[in-house]
Amino acid sequence: MLKKIFFVFLFSFIINAAFAQDMAKNRVIILTDIEADPDDTQSLVRLMLYANQVDIEGIVAATSCWHTSQVNPESVKRVIKAYEKVQPNLLKHEKGFPEAEKLLKLVKSGLPKYGMEGVGKGMDSEGSDWIIKVLEEDDDRPLWISTWGGVNTLAQALYKIEKTKRKKEARRLIAKLRVYTISDQDDSGIWIRNNFPELFYVVSPGDDYETATWTGINTVVEDIDNTTISNTWISENIQQNHGPLGAVYPDVAWGVEGDTPAFLSLIPNGLNEAEHPEWGGWGGRYELYKPDFSKTKDGSSIVEIAPETREIWTNANDNYTPYVPNSFGRAVKKAQKSFDGYKVTLWRWRDEFQNDFAARMDWCQKDVDEANHPPVPVLSHSNQITVKSGEYCALDAFDSFDPDGDSFSFLWFHYPEAGSYKQTINFVPENAHNTGFTAPRVEKPETAHIILKVSDKGEPNLTRYKRIIVTILPR
Known part of the structure; x- marks a missing residue:
């Protein structure tokens, strides 16, 4: 007790x-x-x-x-x-x-x-x-x-x-x-x-x-x-x-x-x-x-x-190209099919906000130790970063945690439509707490929106995010 x-x-x-x-x-x-x-x-x-x-x-x-x-x-x-x-x-x-x-x-x-x-x-x-x-x-x-x-x-x-x-x-x-x-x-x-x-x-x-x-x-x-x-x-x-x-x-x-x-x-x-x-x-x-x-x-x-x-x-x-579970090796991989359109901008998050709804509905009756609660992403750096073309931009969320003690997963991805730099930036690996990328060559200052998704393995699994806005300057 x-x-x-x-x-x-x-x-x-x-x-x-x-x-x-x-x-x-x-x-x-x-x-x-x-x-x-x-x-x-x-x-x-x-x-x-x-x-x-x-x-x-x-x-x-x-x-x-x-x-x-x-x-x-x-x-x-x-x-x-x-x-x-x-x-x-x-x-x-x-x-x-x-x-x-x-x-x-x-x-x-x-x-x-x-x-x-x-x-x-x-x-x-x-x-x-x-x-x-x-x-x-x-x-x-x-x-x-x-x-x-x-x-x-x-x-x-x-x-x-x-x-x-x-x-x-x-x-x-x-x-x-x-x-x-x-x-x-x-x-x-x-x-x-x-x-x-x-x-x-x-x-x-x-x-x-x-x-x-x-x-x-x-x-x-x-x-x-x-x-x-x-x-x-x-x-x-x-x-x-x-x-x-x-x-x-x-x-x-x-x-x-x-x-x-x-x-x-x-x-x-x-x-x-x-x-x-x-x-x-x-x-x-x-x-x-x-x-x-x-x-x-x-x-x-x-x-x-x-x-x-x-x-x-x-x-x-x-x-939008979804990430899907991978049976062996790296835990996630990109799906075979991509989707394009205005409805995509909403349904791409649908499972995440539906799971969030379901978890909060559980809160109506369950005790704290019986229900799931969202993880807390914590960046090891600012959510606004400036780099020059050719420089390496390191990203890390080591101190992220889950209040229930659940295991949780990371996923880093570039959201090209949200910023001015439209060519996709990839991360290797995209599913570890730390990753990064080499800033691409640009002719004028550009912004790239990097999204970190942290999803727990509770029931239902819950997701929270961090948005990092990277300003890329020409050399």
Whole structure:
């Protein structure tokens, strides 16, 4: 018994110390058309398990093209009340999970009107006023609007800011906003982008969801293992025998967790950098440009395609060759097949964030010594390195550790699309705690993003990352 108490104490000290080293949490307000599709409830269950790693500032029940005339805040509260029953056990595993009472006070409603019908004079709601209130708080951190449905609650907040604030103050408030919206699910999205051209906006616009990066979360991909999005996996790892929060996770009706990418990149894991969509992370990778709709096919949404008048953060391609287990010799090898496309930027991390979800669902009921917890990568050097062409760049993560005492593996790889140097840099070996490369010849300063993945051998196996940005200078 004393041994178990000591283990729990030691674990809590280690994991909380590691968590305390994380950067400032991302602030987020959720706009959800919950009850339009079960996937909003699915995403909300997952969000509750990361409620200690992001600052949830509001959850607003809104409309969308699929849910045009009603809002359902009671459905949000149902999930939070399920979270309330497991929150004490979650705190055994990681600090900072907020009381359910606090979260319930953050549930607000937008107007039960579709799109621009709910924007203009006299169209304020507790949701739109709440966005303004949170923006006005004395907090310099950006405020993310994670939009799972229609965005007209934000549109009304922007309308009111423009009509009631001095120009300087309006610019200051709007500059704090960051928007990630799951495609356009009402006609206020294009209105926002046209009228607030400086607003930071991540979206795969258009009415054909198949052309959206976020669908990579539930796309079945040939020649890879899609187990972690299967209904059997969801039943066994999320829904059944995982307590009240798992029990409210609904079956898939259309696509599993189509809204989750709108907040995945806000989770601190060593890879995600929300302010840099072009760097890539769990929520996908995006580049800033004005998209061309001339080749867009009609899809199933009722939101019409409209020409973009400005640059937005939107679909970007990755070329990705997975590493797979090797039976003999070096533990990993590159797969025979490579993949290319914008959905690749998201599904390439899918097993890792699904396993993370499953582990945290275990935390709802299991004791600390019965569940798995992520490893902690520790670099022996800075995460920003400058070298000249021809110089050797040594990399090391000797002091990495796992709080559960699990064995863990290393994998170093170059992420060419995230930096300016596009030719692949290889590592030999790529799976030891120490490796390196000879800086290639360059004609001008270039950046190369090197990713370290540390994955434990617990159940389910969990991964954390370090991103090293190497600046390569010409000789």
